[in-house]
Amino acid sequence: MTRIDDASATSAVPVASAGCVCGGEIHSLKEICLFISEYSAWLLGCGATCIRLERNVMRMAEALGCGVVMTILPRHIHLSVCLPDKSDSYTYITATRTLPISFDINTRLSELSWALADGKINFEEAKVQFDSIIRTPPADKNLVLLLASLANASFCRLFTGDWPAVAVVFLSTLAGYYLKQVLCEHKVDLRLVFILCAFVSSVLGASDALFNLGTTPEIAVGTSVLYLVPGIPFLNSFSDMLAGHYICSFCRFIHAVILTCCLSIGLCGGLLMMNLGMF
Incomplete structure (x- = not known):
């Protein structure tokens, strides 16, 4: 069963019944998909290349115990997250952020993906760190x-x-x-x-x-x-x-x-x- 959600949609979509296990915790496909989509929109918007975006997303998806397929377009990112056995999936389409090029945010977001992949932080901590990174004030x-x-x-x-x-x-x-x-x-x-x-x-x-x-x-x-x-x-x-x-x-x-x-x-x-x- 596949659920499709658009960034501009206002209708409620039910949360996926199944989820992925990471660090002994179960996280819904919707929760993971929304986080990775937001992460991708910011990483691409601050000047990352498509290959870096792909590697970072695949690294985090593997750490979260789920599969991911993404289509990168100039102004939108189409992301699908699924269970390892592909019995359930969740799809989200988000617009890329229009930002000044920032090597600082770019680097810190990449470090976040490695920290999650290496088990140094869990999913909840990753979300907190992500919110902190995107609120980083610009250089003087x-x-x-x-x-x-x-x-x-x-x-x-x-x-x-x-x-x-x-x-x-x-x-x-x-x-x-x-x-x-x-x-x-x-x-x-x-x-x-x-x-x-x-x-x-x-x-x-x-x-x-x-x-x-x-x-x-x-x-x-x-x-x-x-x-x-x-x-x-x-x-x-x-x-x-x-x-x-x-x-x-x-x-x-x-x-x-x-x-x-x-x-x-x-x-x-x-x-x-x-x-x-x-x-």
Whole structure:
């Protein structure tokens, strides 16, 4: 007997009569399915690859004494949990969370799956830890702003930019990344955010050439927008392709390409406004 539940459904669904045994405790299929679904939605939303999601979910399902089959789509996850003998099952469809990429949450969720698989925690403790992880406050935005600016300035130096160019890139990144933080807090469309931030950073980066501050103005302009390059979506797209998740791979690739195009539009707009034809 199979029970199907949708994340948007409001009708009550009876709890499965059978359950899985873990640590001497019996847990219903519904309880396990809802927990793993929520776990999957958060893990995928914070920047995990499909192969990591699959391995973590399979690891936890095995520890909980049940079988699991999942279909990962770009915006939804279809998850079915069943008894080992497949005499009963429970299915749930949930939407993936739209979150900023977070290596902290990603890592801690993976550690949670290992702790459950190794028997260090039981199912109830796993749920408590999961609730704690998803409530983790984001990193201090001022510290992130400073580190991102220093990193981008370092790229400028790495690409043979002189010290005036490094200083210009630091300031242009500082202004552009701060604008990105403000716009994202106000829920502005990410594509528009990339256009505006690239425009502001490229205009400030062009000041190196405008005021003859150094000998490598083209390096300053070119590296002033590197902080916007969507490297993680590109890498995740390639990883998903190798793992055979072609739909997710294609969607992530298109998303990354669109953001790159928005970055290019903002950069070209800044160059046109400053009347620079170096490219």
